[in-house]
Amino acid sequence: MHPGTRSRRPLAPVAFRPPRALGVITGGFLAGWAFAGFAFALSLAAGSAVEFKTFVAWVAAVVLLCIGGLFASWTYCLATLTYVVERDTLTIRWGMRRIVIPIDTILRMVPGRTLDEAKVSGINWWGCHVGSADVKRIGYTLFYSTHSSPDELLYVHTTQESYALTVVDQAAFAEEVQARAAMGAVMEHVQHSTATGVAAFPFWRDRVAIGAALAGAIITAVLCGYVYSRYPGLPAVVKLNFPALGGVTRVGDKTELLRLAYLGAGVLALNTTLGILVHARERAAGIWLLASTSMLQLVLIAAAFAAMQRV
Secondary structure (H helix, E strand, O other): OOOOOOOOOOOOOEEEOOOOHHHHHHHHHHHHHHHHHHHHHHHHHHOOOOOHHHHHHHHHHHHHHHHHHHHHHHHHHHHOOEEEEOOOEEEEEEOOEEEEEEHHHEEEEEEHHHOOOOOOEEEEEOOEEEEEEEEOOOEEEEEEEOOOOHHHEEEEEEOOOEEEEEOOOHHHHHHHHHHHHHHOOOOOOOOEEEEOHHHHOHHHHOHHHHHHHHHHHHHHHHHHHHHHHHHHHOOOEEEEEEEEEOOEEEEEEHHHHHHHHHHHHHHHHHHHHHHHHHHOOOHHHHHHHHHHHHHHHHHHHHHHHHHHHOO
């Protein structure tokens, strides 16, 4: 594309917003479906007796809540998707994330209609394509797009990365970029990605920390599943060997055994929250907190097994 580079007005920031209605509606529907499923599962779990089926309902409620939260977050990001051409940079706004591309690093802009369609790996639904793909003649490309056909794509190839954007008026977009490129950069910028708020937490980019958190959640689920599966077959009054009282065995209602499951869930919530917060300042301490969840849950599983085997 080679439109004229002469600017007809002061080079103020210009925002280009891709069509987002289809993607937002689809994402909103998926989020709403997940939240509706969460509400249904929660109503079943909250009003049911303590048994394994109730545990399954609790797990379904938590999973659906997480899925709904993810789709709601992605839909919000899609609704904010904007490409801002500034004096020295092209900035892609995606929710709380900003991808800053210096104008002077842009080598070429290629209309999508001239290239073969690529399969995007990442967040994909109708009207939303955010991820990466290997595009023929372009190479590895990051997609921040809402396109429904290749004709709507504009590939921005830079010295470091390539980006696929959905630009309705590609000629106007190219003119804005080239007008700034012709004038030269006022300040030197480095191509980078930044985030604000919760999205800025380094936890989301640390696979070890995420693995530790998931391990804690899985072991907690094992603990709760075991307690819920064994609970219906217990007598109303049981011998309790915990907490240890100098070797004294107490006799109490079996509902006290549920405290093991509740304690495990509480430990998971507390340690995960603290671990993510601490990880932002000290990675090792944050990972230790997240990993300690698994260790504590294993102790609780051993206590639950010992208590129920003696019944």
